[in-house]
Amino acid sequence: MDEAEDRALSLSQDFGVWVAALLTLCVFSFLYKDNPLYKLAEHLFVGVSAGYYIVLNFWTVVVPNLFDPLYRAFTGHDPVTHAAVPQPGGPFAASLGDYRGWFLFPGLLGVLLFTRLSRRVDWMSRWSLAVIIGVYAGLKTTGFAQGDLVAQAQASLQPLWGPDLWTSLNAILFTVGLVTSLLFFFYSREHKGTLGVLARTGIVFLMVSFGAGYGYTVMSRLSLLIGRFQFLLEDWLGIK
Amino acid sequence: MKRELPLLMTAVIGLLMLLSFFVPHHVVSVPADFLQQCAVIVVAFGYVLGGANALRVNLEGIAKRQPDWPYKLVLVVTLVFTVAVGLKEGRHWQDDHSTSMFLYNRVYSPMQGTMFALLAFYIASAAFRAFRVRTVEAGLLAAAALIVMLGRVPVGDQMTMWLPEPLRLGAVQDWIMNVPQNAAKRAVLMGAALGVMATGLRVILGIERSYLGGGD
Amino acid sequence: MGLAWLEKLDRRWLFLIVGLLVLGPLVRPIGVPLGSSKPVRQFHDAIAALPSHSIVLMSCDYDPGGKPEMVPPTRTAFRQLMEKHCRVVITCLWTGGSGLVDETIEQTANELRAKGMDIVYGRDYVDLGYKAGYEAVMVLMGKGIANAFPQDQRANRTSSLPLMHEVKDYSSFVLLVNISAGYPGTKEWVQQVNARFHLPMISACTAVSAPEYYPYLQSGQLRGLLGGMAGAAEYEKLRGEKGSATRGMDAQSLAHVFVALCIVMGNVVQWTKRRTAP
Numbered sequence: 122m123d124e125a126e127d128r129a130l131s132l133s134q135d136f137g138v139w140v141a142a143l144l145t146l147c148v149f150s151f152l153y154k155d156n157p158l159y160k161l162a163e164h165l166f167v168g169v170s171a172g173y174y175i176v177l178n179f180w181t182v183v184v185p186n187l188f189d190p191l192y193r194a195f196t197g198h199d200p201v202t203h204a205a206v207p208q209p210g211g212p213f214a215a216s217l218g219d220y221r222g223w224f225l226f227p228g229l230l231g232v233l234l235f236t237r238l239s240r241r242v243d244w245m246s247r248w249s250l251a252v253i254i255g256v257y258a259g260l261k262t263t264g265f266a267q268g269d270l271v272a273q274a275q276a277s278l279q280p281l282w283g284p285d286l287w288t289s290l291n292a293i294l295f296t297v298g299l300v301t302s303l304l305f306f307f308y309s310r311e312h313k314g315t316l317g318v319l320a321r322t323g324i325v326f327l328m329v330s331f332g333a334g335y336g337y338t339v340m341s342r343l344s345l346l347i348g349r350f351q352f353l354l355e356d357w358l359g360i361k
Numbered sequence: 362m363k364r365e366l367p368l369l370m371t372a373v374i375g376l377l378m379l380l381s382f383f384v385p386h387h388v389v390s391v392p393a394d395f396l397q398q399c400a401v402i403v404v405a406f407g408y409v410l411g412g413a414n415a416l417r418v419n420l421e422g423i424a425k426r427q428p429d430w431p432y433k434l435v436l437v438v439t440l441v442f443t444v445a446v447g448l449k450e451g452r453h454w455q456d457d458h459s460t461s462m463f464l465y466n467r468v469y470s471p472m473q474g475t476m477f478a479l480l481a482f483y484i485a486s487a488a489f490r491a492f493r494v495r496t497v498e499a500g501l502l503a504a505a506a507l508i509v510m511l512g513r514v515p516v517g518d519q520m521t522m523w524l525p526e527p528l529r530l531g532a533v534q535d536w537i538m539n540v541p542q543n544a545a546k547r548a549v550l551m552g553a554a555l556g557v558m559a560t561g562l563r564v565i566l567g568i569e570r571s572y573l574g575g576g577d
Numbered sequence: 578m579g580l581a582w583l584e585k586l587d588r589r590w591l592f593l594i595v596g597l598l599v600l601g602p603l604v605r606p607i608g609v610p611l612g613s614s615k616p617v618r619q620f621h622d623a624i625a626a627l628p629s630h631s632i633v634l635m636s637c638d639y640d641p642g643g644k645p646e647m648v649p650p651t652r653t654a655f656r657q658l659m660e661k662h663c664r665v666v667i668t669c670l671w672t673g674g675s676g677l678v679d680e681t682i683e684q685t686a687n688e689l690r691a692k693g694m695d696i697v698y699g700r701d702y703v704d705l706g707y708k709a710g711y712e713a714v715m716v717l718m719g720k721g722i723a724n725a726f727p728q729d730q731r732a733n734r735t736s737s738l739p740l741m742h743e744v745k746d747y748s749s750f751v752l753l754v755n756i757s758a759g760y761p762g763t764k765e766w767v768q769q770v771n772a773r774f775h776l777p778m779i780s781a782c783t784a785v786s787a788p789e790y791y792p793y794l795q796s797g798q799l800r801g802l803l804g805g806m807a808g809a810a811e812y813e814k815l816r817g818e819k820g821s822a823t824r825g826m827d828a829q830s831l832a833h834v835f836v837a838l839c840i841v842m843g844n845v846v847q848w849t850k851r852r853t854a855p
Contacts, residue, residue: 145472168443179447250572325541333506
């Protein structure tokens with residue numbers, strides 16, 4: 122009886138929760154078929170998210186990381202409190218983390234990105250892209266090299282003879298799986314003979330890993346549905 | 362110079378970033394740090410550009426009366442409204458009870474969650490209609506998927522409670538994840554790392570130029 | 578007739594069955610007992626082993642799309658850290674995530690305050706909010722957290738916050754707790770921060786990403802791994818809590834059984850069709 126009372130309907134009194142719930146149902150209506158309610162919700166979502174992304178990046182990056190340091194460098198005052206902020210050496214005297222007037226360079230690059238909107242001058246945006254590509258190419262190369270290649274190769278050098286038979290068997294199987302899977306991706310020679318046998322063994326391990334990945338993907342997608350239903354039941358309908 | 366200068370910039374900046382991993386001296390670390398700051402700012406401008414482009418494309422669609430143009434009007438109006446409200450609210454636009462946070466919590470957040478939740482239905486439908494075991498390898502994939510799917514949730518162990526503990530679905534799932542799956546994933550990780558390193562060097566050395574796009 | 582009719586089944590019937598199988602246990606819980614796996618215990622123990630009053634970096638890299646899998650471990654980890662009197666610096670590298678992360682942390686902090694814990698924003702925890710830039714932000718923080726985040730989520734200057742007086746760069750933290758839904762996330766933190774600055778880390782990630790991170794767990798680059806809602810539920814159980822992840826596990830179990838049946842039945846239908854084909 123108490124459990125039934127706990128599970129009784131208790132509609133939310135919050136206007137925002139009703140907006141969220143109705144929009145949720147509009148999106149779910151797509152499962153039946155495409156319809157005007159879904160299209161309206163979809164376009165509303167795209168408009169709000171695009172607008173939100175613009176505002177977010179403006180107030181969390183453009184203003185604090187670009188505008189504020191430039192304002193301090195050239196006026197000598199804090200942009201919010203207007204207190205005096207000494208700038209010894211002038212607006213272009215930079216040190217680690219304090220680049221003052223030099224932020225004009227990324228500011229200009231950011232503005233040049235907008236030249237992509239016009240065919241005639243879009244070549245200027247390549248300078249901005251060059252900085253992005255150069256930075257991320259450098260960071261990713263060293264990151265993958267150290268984190269994924271060196272560290273993983275190091276960790277693979279494990280003793281094949283462990284404290285018990287089961288540990289040893291697992292270590293041997295792991296090493297066989299690793300080597301054969303790596304050999305599967307070796308395309309400089311045709312997969313025939315010994316290499317062919319090893320590559321086909323590698324396929325077994327790869328298929329097991331893809332199957333495991335599929336299983337986890339199913340879990341992830343279903344969790345997202347559970348979350349939405351929990352919102353509708355608990356926050357909107359009050360069934361806790 | 363329209364292509365050569367960007368290529369030179371990429372090469373110099375990329376090499377400096379590579380060097381900064383090994384050399385802690387301020388001659389390298391300060392410019393590298395500054396360039397990372399530049400990247401952060403330019404990426405943020407990129408998001409603003411993305412929003413501006415969405416506005417431009419949809420305004421064109423409305424002007425040309427493309428199909429579904431009324432919905433594009435809804436998109437444009439909500440985009441402009443969200444930006445206007447966010448800019449008007451100033452630095453404290455993310456405070457509780459602001460209009461921007463209402464739009465975030467009651468429009469953006471639930472709809473994004475629901476869009477992703479739709480995938481659950483499609484994955485079940487695809488499991489029935491498209492998952493076909495026609496080869497031994499596909500059979501292995503299916504077997505591993507079934508064991509992991511059932512073993513990872515509480516019902517898996519309950520279904521195999523009658524078996525000795527090491528043979529229950531949970532334990533078998535655990536073994537699959539730690540041994541064969543781990544071995545293959547590590548191989549993929551290492552192979553991908555070699556690929557990324559090669560591509561990174563190709564980009565830095567100017568061999569890979571697709572990011573410049575076509576034209577002059 | 579056989580099973581041929583199943584082949585022509587409108588997929589909307591499958592949608593309906595999935596919907597009912599998920600809805601049912603949420604309304605009427607079954608209570609299938611939960612276990613706990615070794616990676617989750619390692620995640621829990623990594624936080625449990627921290628000295629009191631140490632400073633922890635918690636990077637919550639997700640957005641509302643990953644809410645059901647990411648919010649429960651965020652809450653549980655934050656609670657565990659606060660109960661250990663650790664101090665926490667929170668960041669978010671996903672566009673669209675900072676509002677959700679801030680709401681989650683504040684709700685959890687308010688629950689703890691309601692239980693009598695003295696938790697003060699700025700002294701015990703700081704939410705630095707969102708920053709664009711992916712890996713560049715991670716490496717930038719290595720030279721100075723305040724350089725990358727000059728202001729926090731509430732537009733306070735970072736240097737004005739008492740906790741941030743003790744935080745310079747990664748050397749100020751004893752652990753990185755990463756709650757990650759994809760890119761940028763655990764992989765990038767391992768590559769850029771664990772590899773370069775040797776900051777120990779643990780990860781709670783979506784189930785989609787979890788298999789990819791097992792090599793990092795085995796190599797010691799991750800000291801604990803919590804994958805998906807199931808991992809979050811196990812973590813809640815270890816902490817003696819009954820949050821939304823635990824409440825969702827019955828539905829998860831039934832739905833998994835149904836998808837497994839779909840795979841089997843789909844293939845049975847196909848084999849039957851091939852066998853009876855002229």
